[in-house]
Amino acid sequence: MKGPRGPCPWPRPRPGAPLAQVPPHARVPPYAQVSLPHLPHHWGRQSSELFFVLLERLPRIRRFCPGTKALMEIRKYQKSTRVLxxxxxxxxxxxxxxxxxxxxxxxxxxxxxxxxxxxTEALLVLLFGDANLCAIHAKRGTLFPQDLYLAHMIRLSNAI
Structure with a gap:
């Protein structure tokens, strides 16, 4: 069998062949193990072209900017009426x-x-909202237990 750079010392692996029979340079990484169309011209391509053919068949992983996913979740939960x-x-x-x-x-x-x-859910949402304001007031982006405690104490003092 003749490859793009001359004769190939090993035969190309068949789809579904056990890995023990496949030489190390011809193994497909696990993330790219997608079935190829059974066309003979695919086996004659260079390995880089074959890799890009495999990558085209993989589903795209969507990458969001930091904070975008959190805002999407906030909108989703604000639209829904089910219990959390x-x-x-x-x-x-x-x-x-x-x-x-x-x-x-x-x-x-x-x-x-x-x-x-x-x-209970309404109370927890209000408590976490107040605790978030306490964290923002302390110039932090992370909620600490002390923020929840302070928000709880402020809410108790307002109730009396």
Whole structure:
């Protein structure tokens, strides 16, 4: 078999051939293991051309500028009306917490638990918004536990 630079010492690998029979220089990297069309002219191309043919078949990985993905997620969650906390863990946890506080078992309606979950999420969103303002006031971009504590204390003092 004659290649672009003269006779090839090894035959070109067949698609689906085991890697033990394929010489090291002819192996395709794992990220580019895409099935080639079974056309004879592909095997006569240079390896760089073959590599670019393989790259064209790979799905493009979208790279966003820093912060763009976060803004997209913010818009997505602001548009949606579904609950953010997982429903099943909340439905199990809330009656358990109430039982430890009240010291007796109460029965809860599903709609009451859903309303409590909505109120809990609204409170968490407000708390994290206030904590974010505290972090910005401290000239930081990262939330610290002290920001959450300060926002919680400010909210408690306003409630009294």
């Amino acid at each position: 906390l997982p429903q099943a863990p909340f439905l199990h946890l809330f009656p358990e917490v109430c039982q430890t506080v009240i010291r007796r078992e109460l029965k809860w309606q599903v709609f009451a638990l859903m309303a409590l979950q909505e109120a």
